[in-house]
Amino acid sequence: MSKDYINRINNTLEFINNNLDKELNLAIIAKIAFYSPFHFHRLFSAVTGEAPNQYVLRKRIERSAYQLKHSKEIPVIEIAINNGFESNAAFTKAFKKHYGIAPSQLRKETNAYSKIRQKDSKNGQNQLVISQDICDVKKYLDMGNYTQIEVKTMPAIKVAYVTQVGSFEGIGKAYGKLMSWAGAKGLIGGETVTCYHDNPEVTEIDKIRQSACIVLTKDVQPSGEVKTTTIQSGRHAVGKFEVTFNEFEKAWQTMMVWIAENDYIPNEKRAFYEIYRNNFKNHPQQKCIIEICVPVKSD
Structure with missing residues (x-):
């Protein structure tokens, strides 16, 4: 590495x-x-x-x-x-x-x-240390779960989706609209996917695009805000995680460190996405089993 x-x-x-x-x-x-x-x-x-x-x-x-x-x-x-x-x-x-x-x-x-x-500051920082030794990097994450991350070719995934523009909190409303449509089509129970098209640190928060998706196993006719598309097949770093909602960011950070340590480069021309493999309500610890998929450039 x-x-x-x-x-x-x-x-x-x-x-x-x-x-x-x-x-x-x-x-x-x-x-x-x-x-x-x-x-x-x-x-x-x-x-x-x-x-x-x-x-x-x-x-x-x-x-x-x-x-x-x-x-x-x-x-x-x-x-x-x-x-x-x-x-x-x-x-x-x-x-x-x-x-x-x-x-x-x-x-x-x-x-x-x-x-x-x-004194701890109000924004969560620990004790103030004034030091000239400013180039020591600390390890923030437990990086022991690397066996669950690999680079592989992900298949094309046909989905129906509703796109949300704005803060991440709005994705729930997008899923609400999607599931109302899916229920009428008899599609409830299919795996769901969230696609992220923009980075909030680069794109203004009111312009961030993300899509709530449900995987399709049959042809359907989209309507209203619900559209259909195919997430492209391609080479991805794929990490499997079992996390609470508070641990999603840590899982993403783990992915990015693994990608850097293994000399891969994310392909930012394509969407990053999460596949949800379970219903967290049925998990004994209310955890989500997810796969984080980051497209990486070919050699």
Whole structure:
């Protein structure tokens, strides 16, 4: 297995920490790692435990806190600008959300700095650590379930579907419409599939496309919002997981790390999808048995 992706992530961490005063959007950071924004976001999150934008914001706030404490001759607004914040208001809001106190309060109270070093921030980060050793990558996931992931050719899958445009929460409504149609056609009980056409870290949330699908075993006539299509056959990394709803993201992150470690490249011109192999309500632990299918480029 290749560990090249670890070096790439380390390079991005170093780049981020050397350029906190500059624009650091997903496209810029992903370019340093030589990954597409979609693949990089999943991989970075899996390896570090934070999304790229969360990491950037946290490092900006932490460095600002250090400078507020140890460089009292520098005005607060100058520290804010030097750490990538566009205004004093934006800096104060982010700082207070992270630590629960304003930047000015940190300077005024003699024991405030020691308090924030021991206190969990409101956005879920652990104890503040100001450190120059910023290129150590931690393992975020238990990667022991690799035997359930393989690259294989997936068959073509004919489906009926309803497409949802907008936040992921709306997929339930899409499935509701699909199942109402499927019930009238006697199709209830067939396997379901969710296709993801866009990445929320790249595409604006109100433009994200995802499709609720039901596998067809016979020809049917679509109507209204329900359409039919065929998910193309092709080479995919396929991971089988038994997960709760809270573990779906971890399963996806596991897939992306496995793909990187095995030197495969996702084919982002095609949809990524999940196949649901059971009804979670019938599972003793209310778990979903799913297959995550990521199209990969051929050699």
